Amino acid sequence: MALTRRSIHFDLTRADVLASGHVQPDPSLCVQCGICSYNCPLGLDVRDYAWRGAPIFDGQCLTCGQCVARCPRGVLAFARTGMAQQVVPLRPNPKD
Amino acid sequence: MAADYVIVGSGVAGIAAAEALRARAPGASITIVTEDADGFYSRPGLAYYLSGTIPEKQLFLRSQADLRNLGLRWVQARATQIDVVGHRLVLADGRNLTYDKLLIATGARAAAPDCPGGDLDGVFTLDTLGDAKRLVRKANNSDQAVVVGGGITALELAEGLHARGVNVHYLLRGARYWSNVLDAEESHLVEDHLRSDGVELHYHARVRQALGKKGKLIAVETDSGEQISCQILAVAIGTRPHLDLARAAGIKVDRGILTDAYLRTSAPDILAAGDVAQVYDERSGIASLDTLWPTARAHGEAAAATMSGAPAPYQRTAAMNVTLIANIPTTIIGALGSGSDEDLVAIARGDSESWRGAKPAWVIVEQHEVNRVRLMLGERTISGALVMGDQTLSRPLHRLIAAEADISPIRDALLADQHAMPQLIAAFADEWERSHAHNA
Ligand SMILES: Cc1cc2nc3c(=O)[nH]c(=O)nc-3n(C[C@H](O)[C@H](O)[C@H](O)COP(=O)(O)OP(=O)(O)OC[C@H]3O[C@@H](n4cnc5c(N)ncnc54)[C@H](O)[C@@H]3O)c2cc1C
Ligand code: SF4
Ligand code: SF4
Numbered sequence: 001m002a003l004t005r006r007s008i009h010f011d012l013t014r015a016d017v018l019a020s021g022h023v024q025p026d027p028s029l030c031v032q033c034g035i036c037s038y039n040c041p042l043g044l045d046v047r048d049y050a051w052r053g054a055p056i057f058d059g060q061c062l063t064c065g066q067c068v069a070r071c072p073r074g075v076l077a078f079a080r081t082g083m084a085q086q087v088v089p090l091r092p093n094p095k096d
Numbered sequence: 097m098a099a100d101y102v103i104v105g106s107g108v109a110g111i112a113a114a115e116a117l118r119a120r121a122p123g124a125s126i127t128i129v130t131e132d133a134d135g136f137y138s139r140p141g142l143a144y145y146l147s148g149t150i151p152e153k154q155l156f157l158r159s160q161a162d163l164r165n166l167g168l169r170w171v172q173a174r175a176t177q178i179d180v181v182g183h184r185l186v187l188a189d190g191r192n193l194t195y196d197k198l199l200i201a202t203g204a205r206a207a208a209p210d211c212p213g214g215d216l217d218g219v220f221t222l223d224t225l226g227d228a229k230r231l232v233r234k235a236n237n238s239d240q241a242v243v244v245g246g247g248i249t250a251l252e253l254a255e256g257l258h259a260r261g262v263n264v265h266y267l268l269r270g271a272r273y274w275s276n277v278l279d280a281e282e283s284h285l286v287e288d289h290l291r292s293d294g295v296e297l298h299y300h301a302r303v304r305q306a307l308g309k310k311g312k313l314i315a316v317e318t319d320s321g322e323q324i325s326c327q328i329l330a331v332a333i334g335t336r337p338h339l340d341l342a343r344a345a346g347i348k349v350d351r352g353i354l355t356d357a358y359l360r361t362s363a364p365d366i367l368a369a370g371d372v373a374q375v376y377d378e379r380s381g382i383a384s385l386d387t388l389w390p391t392a393r394a395h396g397e398a399a400a401a402t403m404s405g406a407p408a409p410y411q412r413t414a415a416m417n418v419t420l421i422a423n424i425p426t427t428i429i430g431a432l433g434s435g436s437d438e439d440l441v442a443i444a445r446g447d448s449e450s451w452r453g454a455k456p457a458w459v460i461v462e463q464h465e466v467n468r469v470r471l472m473l474g475e476r477t478i479s480g481a482l483v484m485g486d487q488t489l490s491r492p493l494h495r496l497i498a499a500e501a502d503i504s505p506i507r508d509a510l511l512a513d514q515h516a517m518p519q520l521i522a523a524f525a526d527e528w529e530r531s532h533a534h535n536a
Contacts, residue, residue: 026491029418031389032108033141034154047157072144074418074425074487 022057023068024079025050036067036076050075098123101403102185102193104175104341105201106130107139108389109370111158112396113199113403118166120404126167127193129185131174134225136163140389142228143249146235146256155225175202178345180363197365197403200353201396202338204371204387206249209331213306218313219329222253231330235260238327242267242316244303245332246274248419251286253330254295255422265324266290267301267316277432279470282484289422303329335387337372350374352385357409359399367402369395377412388417414498418490427490430480430497432472469493469518473510476502489518492525501528 027050036046042060046067049056068076101117103110106128114126137155144150163170171193177186178198185193206221208214220231235241241262243254250266251273258264272283287297302319306329315325337352348354348362352374359367359375370392376383386392398410414430467485471478471493477500483490496503503510506524510517 028390028413029416031140032138032157033144033150034138034157035141035144035150038150038154051157072420072425074427074490077491 021063021078021080022055023049023061023063023076024055025053025075026077027051027053027075029073030075031073033072036071039066039070041066046076055079098125099404100125100127100194100196101199102127102129102195102197103199103201104129104185105199105203105370105372106132106136107201107203107370107392108136109203109373109392109396109399110199110201111136112393113201113369113400114166114168116397116400117404118168120400120406124404125169127169127171127195129171129173129175129187129193131172132224132226133172135170137225138389139223142222142225143252143256145225145228146222146232146252147259152225152229175341176344178341178347178363178366180345180347180366183365195365197367199396199399199403200341200361200366200368200372201370201392201399202341202372203392204335204337206332207334207336209303209306209329210333211303211305213308213313213316214331216306216308216313216329217311218308218327219306219331221331222249231257231328232260234328235262238262240324240326241265241328241330242303242324242326243330243332244269245330245334247277247332247334248417248421249332250330251290251421253332254290255293257328257330258293258295262328263294263296265296265298265326267298267303267318269300269302271299277428278482282468282470282482285424285468285484286422289424293422335371337374337385339372342368342372350383354383358402358407359395359410360402367399369399375410375412378409379412386415388415391415414494416494416498418487421484424484425487427481427483427487427494429482429490429494430472430478432470432480432482469521471510471517471521473503473507476504476507478503489521489525492521492529496521496525496528499532 030050032047032051034047040046041064044058044061068078099121101124103113110128114128117124117126136158138157141155145152145155174188175185176188183195185195185198206223209219220227222228235257239262241257242265243250244267254264254266272280273286274283291297304317304319306313307315307317313327313329315323316329317323339349339353342349342353345363347366353361353368353372355361355368355373356376357378359369359373361368371387373395374383374385395410398408401408416429418427469489470482472480478497481493481497506520509520
């Protein structure tokens with residue numbers, strides 16, 4: 001159930017991110033399991049970005065959110081490009 | 097003459113140190129000594145390999161070419177002794193390696209099963225890729241497994257085996273799961289999820305002995321005399337640092353190898369990093385053990401700085417782990433529970449001793465079905481938090497806890513109305529980020 005709720009919300013945030021966002025890793029949480037890279041439809045090495053703590057500014061990234069959704073450690077989040085501090089939460093209202 | 101660095105261990109602490117050393121000292125000789133034929137891979141990832149989420153090859157985060165490009169000398173052997181005065185490392189095959197600086201990054205191993213029959217074929221612990229491969233092979237032709245232990249690894253074993261189609265009995269020694277970190281409510285949430293997935297939970301159950309036939313496990317017998325037939329007994333009762341090398345060399349050890357904040361041990365030119373190291377924290381005045389991947393990496397990088405002559409202290413931050421516990425996203429930050437857990441004889445994997453340093457504090461709870469936030473409130477700061485389900489608050493909370501932010505402006509409001517807590521924290525964290533943005 002949690003997953004369904006998450007994916008619905010995901011589609012909503014995605015539209016926003018496609019226009020103005022990128023994937024931002026937090027390396028302090030990453031255990032380098034490789035699930036993100038394994039699920040990236042374009043074969044981007046998301047895990048390597050996570051090791052370096054580098055935002056995924058690769059022009060190929062579709063911001064499809066597969067890596068964000070599948071990371072079991074909450075390492076990856078969508079951030080608005082140019083506003084590094086502002087992280088777009090998957091579900092903005094914890095009470096929804 | 098270029099320096100001669102020797103690193104024992106090809107885990108994340110050892111490899112992070114090697115990469116940092118190479119960046120700092122392009123001409124240095126760097127040798128990795130490891131007994132693991134599989135080299136360097138994501139150890140936490142083993143749980144996802146076990147459950148079939150990723151294939152084996154995905155565990156390797158560095159390719160052969162990456163490692164070659166680092167210009168390392170790779171020695172596959174067990175290190176058995178250190179000649180501290182002669183600056184020599186002795187290997188099991190009789191070879192000797194001289195060093196200018198030696199890093200011990202030998203990690204920790206799972207504590208051995210503590211019941212009779214623990215050596216039967218079919219009894220497993222999970223440390224290495226080799227262990228994981230053997231367990232997967234066994235799971236593919238087994239129908240019943242018993243899992244004992246606590247913490248995240250025991251759950252990962254239970255869920256991984258279940259995902260492989262094995263019927264799993266999870267034995268808990270006490271009344272609930274991970275009682276020294278989770279509160280009763282949280283334990284029950286996890287247990288409910290496990291049960292609904294089809295894992296059978298047994299409470300107040302201890303393994304008296306593992307029973308075998310011709311050396312092969314056929315059942316476990318519990319304290320109450322009940323016999324559960326099984327082909328697999330998977331044990332995760334905690335970890336123990338590999339201390340033999342250090343002990344034999346007369347290096348000071350406690351539960352781990354004792355180091356200062358620069359990762360230096362009591363012996364000259366010998367450092368320790370990762371799960372094996374018990375690192376002194378200048379701020380708290382305490383030396384503690386962690387079994388966390390990101391911490392081991394940070395240790396390795398700090399050790400490399402010291403080894404290359406540019407020491408910078410390892411800065412402990414509020415320990416944080418995010419993981420799926422029985423499929424519920426869960427973040428544990430800072431100091432939470434207290435006391436001990438019967439299911440563990442030593443620190444669990446993905447665990448930090450600092451999570452049990454909780455001082456008496458107000459506990460605030462906000463819960464919505466599977467969404468739950470628990471805060472440990474000190475006089476002026478938040479000392480720990482547990483976020484289950486919705487993870488919106490985990491990053492802001494980590495920032496506030498790590499920075500020991502003064503939360504007095506909202507403390508009374510937090511205590512007055514628990515339901516307002518998420519909004520209060522979110523708004524306060526936003527405001528705090530804005531006013532501290534220039535320091536970030
Ligand atoms: C199943 C599992 C789940 C985990 N889950 C998490 C998690 O959720 N979150 C988290 O943060 N961490 C988790 N961890 C812990 C994490 O993997 C460790 O903290 C991390 O790997 C420690 O790195 P290290 O380099 O210190 O030691 P290790 O990775 O243990 O590496 C030690 C190395 O030393 C070698 N070695 C040891 N003794 C000798 C010797 N005498 N001679 C030669 N070589 C030797 C070993 O072969 C190995 O290569 C988990 C671990 C396991 C096994
Ligand atoms: S899935 Fe998450 S934890 Fe695993 S490597 Fe990718 S970012 Fe790191
Ligand atoms: S958002 Fe999609 S395309 Fe971009 S890195 Fe992640 S999985 Fe790959």
